[in-house]
Amino acid sequence: MTYIRPNFRHPDLPSNELGYTRQEYEGSLSTLCAGCGHDSVSAAIIQACYEIAVPPHKVAKISGIGCSSKTPTYFLGQSHGFNSVHGRMPSVATGANLANRDMVYIGVSGDGDTASIGLGQFGHVARRNLNMLYIVENNGCYGLTKGQDSATADVGSASKKGVPNPYESIDLCTTALQMGATFVARSFSGDKQQLVPLIKAAISHSGFAFIDVISPCVTFNNNPQSTKGYEYVREHMAATGKMDFVPVRQEITAEYEPGYAREVTLHDGSVIHLYKQGNDFNTQDRNEAVRAIQNHKEKGEILTGLIYLDPDCSDFHELQSTVKKPLRDLNEDDLCPGGRALQAINANLR
Amino acid sequence: MKPTNIENPEYFHKVVDCQYACPAHTPVPEYIRLIAQGRYDDAYMINWESNVFPGILGRTCDRPCEPACRRGRIEEEPVAICRLKRVAADEKSMQGIAGRLPGKAPKKNGKRIALVGAGPASLTVARDLAPLGYEMDIFDAQKAGGGFMRSQIPAFRLPEEVLDEEVGYILDMGPVAHFDTYVESLKELLEQNYDAVFVGSGAPRGRDLKNLPNRQEADPFIHIGIDWLASVAFEHTAKIGKKVIVLGGGNTAMDCCRTARRLGGEDVKVIVRSPFADMKASPWEKDDAIAEDIPIIDNHVPKEFVMEDGKLVGMRFEKVRAEYDENGRRNLVPTGEDLAFYPCDEVLMAIGQENAFPWIERDIGIVFDKWGMPQIDETTFQSSNPRVFFGGDAAFGPENIITAVAHGHQAAISIDLFCRGEDVAKRPAPGTNLVSQKMGVHEWSYDSQIDDDRRYKVPHADKSLTLKDRKLEVELGFDAATAFREAERCLNCDVQTVFSDSRCIECDACVDICPTDCINFIDNGEEEELRERLKIPARNTDQDLYVSGDLPTGRVMVKDEDVCLHCGLCAERCPTSAWDMQKFLYEVTKAAPL
Numbered sequence: 001m002t003y004i005r006p007n008f009r010h011p012d013l014p015s016n017e018l019g020y021t022r023q024e025y026e027g028s029l030s031t032l033c034a035g036c037g038h039d040s041v042s043a044a045i046i047q048a049c050y051e052i053a054v055p056p057h058k059v060a061k062i063s064g065i066g067c068s069s070k071t072p073t074y075f076l077g078q079s080h081g082f083n084s085v086h087g088r089m090p091s092v093a094t095g096a097n098l099a100n101r102d103m104v105y106i107g108v109s110g111d112g113d114t115a116s117i118g119l120g121q122f123g124h125v126a127r128r129n130l131n132m133l134y135i136v137e138n139n140g141c142y143g144l145t146k147g148q149d150s151a152t153a154d155v156g157s158a159s160k161k162g163v164p165n166p167y168e169s170i171d172l173c174t175t176a177l178q179m180g181a182t183f184v185a186r187s188f189s190g191d192k193q194q195l196v197p198l199i200k201a202a203i204s205h206s207g208f209a210f211i212d213v214i215s216p217c218v219t220f221n222n223n224p225q226s227t228k229g230y231e232y233v234r235e236h237m238a239a240t241g242k243m244d245f246v247p248v249r250q251e252i253t254a255e256y257e258p259g260y261a262r263e264v265t266l267h268d269g270s271v272i273h274l275y276k277q278g279n280d281f282n283t284q285d286r287n288e289a290v291r292a293i294q295n296h297k298e299k300g301e302i303l304t305g306l307i308y309l310d311p312d313c314s315d316f317h318e319l320q321s322t323v324k325k326p327l328r329d330l331n332e333d334d335l336c337p338g339g340r341a342l343q344a345i346n347a348n349l350r
Numbered sequence: 351m352k353p354t355n356i357e358n359p360e361y362f363h364k365v366v367d368c369q370y371a372c373p374a375h376t377p378v379p380e381y382i383r384l385i386a387q388g389r390y391d392d393a394y395m396i397n398w399e400s401n402v403f404p405g406i407l408g409r410t411c412d413r414p415c416e417p418a419c420r421r422g423r424i425e426e427e428p429v430a431i432c433r434l435k436r437v438a439a440d441e442k443s444m445q446g447i448a449g450r451l452p453g454k455a456p457k458k459n460g461k462r463i464a465l466v467g468a469g470p471a472s473l474t475v476a477r478d479l480a481p482l483g484y485e486m487d488i489f490d491a492q493k494a495g496g497g498f499m500r501s502q503i504p505a506f507r508l509p510e511e512v513l514d515e516e517v518g519y520i521l522d523m524g525p526v527a528h529f530d531t532y533v534e535s536l537k538e539l540l541e542q543n544y545d546a547v548f549v550g551s552g553a554p555r556g557r558d559l560k561n562l563p564n565r566q567e568a569d570p571f572i573h574i575g576i577d578w579l580a581s582v583a584f585e586h587t588a589k590i591g592k593k594v595i596v597l598g599g600g601n602t603a604m605d606c607c608r609t610a611r612r613l614g615g616e617d618v619k620v621i622v623r624s625p626f627a628d629m630k631a632s633p634w635e636k637d638d639a640i641a642e643d644i645p646i647i648d649n650h651v652p653k654e655f656v657m658e659d660g661k662l663v664g665m666r667f668e669k670v671r672a673e674y675d676e677n678g679r680r681n682l683v684p685t686g687e688d689l690a691f692y693p694c695d696e697v698l699m700a701i702g703q704e705n706a707f708p709w710i711e712r713d714i715g716i717v718f719d720k721w722g723m724p725q726i727d728e729t730t731f732q733s734s735n736p737r738v739f740f741g742g743d744a745a746f747g748p749e750n751i752i753t754a755v756a757h758g759h760q761a762a763i764s765i766d767l768f769c770r771g772e773d774v775a776k777r778p779a780p781g782t783n784l785v786s787q788k789m790g791v792h793e794w795s796y797d798s799q800i801d802d803d804r805r806y807k808v809p810h811a812d813k814s815l816t817l818k819d820r821k822l823e824v825e826l827g828f829d830a831a832t833a834f835r836e837a838e839r840c841l842n843c844d845v846q847t848v849f850s851d852s853r854c855i856e857c858d859a860c861v862d863i864c865p866t867d868c869i870n871f872i873d874n875g876e877e878e879e880l881r882e883r884l885k886i887p888a889r890n891t892d893q894d895l896y897v898s899g900d901l902p903t904g905r906v907m908v909k910d911e912d913v914c915l916h917c918g919l920c921a922e923r924c925p926t927s928a929w930d931m932q933k934f935l936y937e938v939t940k941a942a943p944l
Binding site for chain 1: 423424425792799800802855856857858859861862863865866867868886887889902903913915917919922923924925926
């Protein structure tokens with residue numbers, strides 16, 4: 001019997017500027033099916049958090065229900081976590097974020113958790129521009145209940161059971177765009193070169209960052225008739241362009257390829273380099289983004305990469321003019337400013 | 351890079367670091383697993399087949415396997431391979447192995463072989479050839495078999511019973527031993543119509559410092575280390591002066607100083623030319639000497655024996671420091687300080703050994719080089735006289751027991767080929783076996799779990815007892831429970847990660863799970879730049895990269911073998927069984943199957 005991860009790591013494992021190796025960002029060993037795309041997404045989150053050197057205790061992982069929502073156990077084992085109610089991850093994330101705005105919020109959801117039971121919550125968390133990373137691990141099926149087609153399964157796509165799906169699919173990126181999300185991207189669990197920089201940029205974005213990650217279900221939906229299998233996605237992927245993420249603390253050095261077409265500076269000072277691929281895709285035009293997704297879909301392609309970004313948006317806290325520090329840091333004087341403050345308020349109302 | 355050819359037995363052989371480093375290529379992980387299972391007889395027999403002297407080597411081997419052990423690259427210390435081997439020998443049952451040791455060959459094949467010397471090389475040749483029906487005569491000047499294992503390794507490291515037992519197993523197979531018989535002429539031996547002669551006479555001459563002032567005058571107080579050890583072993587010498595200086599930094603020096611402590615030496619010092627770190631002695635032998643209150647004084651070059659009233663009173667040394675040129679070559683540069691004086695009653699010189707062949711005539715077709723060494727083929731061990739084969743220290747100068755055994759195996763093959771009139775250059779291929787270890791879901795037929803334990807120390811007998819009795823063994827060996835814990839540290843490097851690219855769907859599950867980041871899916875390239883591009887650059891170039899054929903995305907799988915734990919998680923998490931854990935057994939083919 002095996003299935004215990006050894007404690008030894010590569011002796012040359014590098015450490016980030018906090019002095020942590022990637023091991024400090026690992027979680028428990030996955031119990032998902034061998035080959036599940038979700039494990040690669042977990043690995044990409046680990047890699048991204050390690051690279052941008054976020055202190056693990058400054059991260060909260062929040063999820064709903066489903067195979068995808070189990071995964072926060074498998075990464076960032078030293079971070080905070082809340083495995084919530086089906087489709088209700090956005091509510092819990094909103095509450096947590098309002099209480100402590102200094103944390104990094106990573107919401108992990110699936111196509112069932114987001115596009116079916118949680119569709120309502122998803123729309124609202126997007127339009128409120130809550131400062132969080134919202135990842136959907138999208139495999140087009142309900143893996144935890146034996147592979148029924150989900151709301152993101154494409155028309156005509158068939159899972160292992162072999163019956164083509166008759167319904168129109170919900171495109172989560174398009175939905176997010178229409179709901180007002182300020183960072184929208186799509187990626188593939190099998191392409192970490194694309195996914196890791198996207199996660200880093202999404203975490204650095206101050207506002208609602210949505211990444212739809214196509215993450216094949218090896219057990220129920222990785223057959224040739226499926227449009228969400230490894231082979232199909234690889235063959236039909238089109239990218240908006242390559243992207244590099246340059247964290248704010250790092251000097252821009254020769255490590256990054258020259259020749260990028262655009263440079264976008266995020267709220268926190270970090271920079272995204274966008275490289276041209278075919279025609280120069282404008283990531284700051286919401287209408288073009290929606291059209292591009294649709295155009296590629298008509299061509300039978302899946303558009304991946306950074307699709308839309310509004311670097312100058314105001315997040316939920318700014319829109320609400322909330323207090324600037326976490327609630328736990330408010331002391332009695334802040335919460336109960338006394339009679340003089342009350343008089344001043346009353347005077348204002350006269 | 352081209353896809354790795356795993357059909358080549360040497361590829362996976364090299365992954366089994368310990369076995370690859372062993373001159374005799376003993377299948378180490380295989381017998382360590384058997385020890386963990388308590389199958390000591392089986393573990394012993396694997397060793398016996400491969401290295402002939404498991405009990406002896408389990409105490410005295412130079413252990414080239416241990417510095418090679420993968421565990422040493424993962425944490426601090428290698429698996430205590432050598433001491434586990436001893437456990438197999440200590441814990442085996444005599445009845446258990448009795449039926450498995452080959453007896454005398456039922457039929458003679460009519461060929462006669464003479465073996466000069468009864469050390470590990472000759473005994474190995476004898477063992478390998480005996481089952482084929484060869485009639486063999488072994489000649490040795492000592493009164494019992496074992497060669498330098500008997501004369502130079504002190505009994506407190508290698509008890510006589512252990513030596514007698516394992517030498518006995520070979521003599522029981524039929525070769526005739528002629529002890530107390532010094533071969534004075536190879537020519538005469540050849541004239542006795544032997545079909546072949548094997549020379550395994552060792553490197554019997556200890557070096558001397560003939561030109562040091564007062565060397566002649568001090569002669570009664572000076573002993574050549576290996577001769578002195580032999581005379582102790584054969585009980586011609588039973589005591590030594592209170593103050594002893596041992597010159598030299600090799601294992602013989604360590605044996606000399608520790609023996610001197612047991613023969614009445616109270617103030618015993620080792621004084622060596624080189625820096626401590628450069629000494630040839632194995633680190634553990636230095637530790638053992640220091641533990642017996644023997645200081646090791648380094649960077650001192652002997653200059654003079656000091657005599658007073660016809661007696662040796664001490665030695666003078668020049669202090670030096672080591673300087674290394676850009677090629678890493680060492681120069682001992684005098685510090686310019688005054689000569690240092692160390693008092694002593696007797697001196698043991700253990701500053702190296704040489705070969706000596708006064709008994710080999712120079713007109714019998716054996717070509718010697720300008721250093722007096724015979725010209726020997728490095729693969730066949732045949733000399734320029736096709737009837738004469740060499741092995742052990744006699745072939746290429748002083749090495750160690752396990753090297754002598756390895757030589758013996760190859761020489762036996764050559765002798766057999768030669769006696770059958772076949773080409774000695776046609777070497778038999780190694781025996782290999784590669785078989786899946788998968789038993790079911792999450793189930794492997796090897797213990798794939800990686801143990802965190804650090805290396806266990808072998809207990810030693812109390813110094814107050816061992817220093818009084820030259821024959822009392824110092825190391826006590828692991829008990830069975832500790833041996834199990836230590837055996838569990840083995841990473842099972844022989845259970846190979848076998849990748850089949852046609853099955854891979856490039857899902858990255860193996861990349862994500864691999865605890866030591868060995869696995870990469872990456873664009874192919876030239877080895878040098880590819881090594882740098884890996885997830886963690888593969889900078890240990892002694893270790894190979896395992897490269898697959900092209901995968902559907904045009905990338906290749908590249909696995910750095912360096913720190914793979916053989917934990918099997920890649921195969922465990924592979925949805926298509928593109929990875930499989932397969933046990934690889936590599937066996938050096940011997941002259942006869944045993």
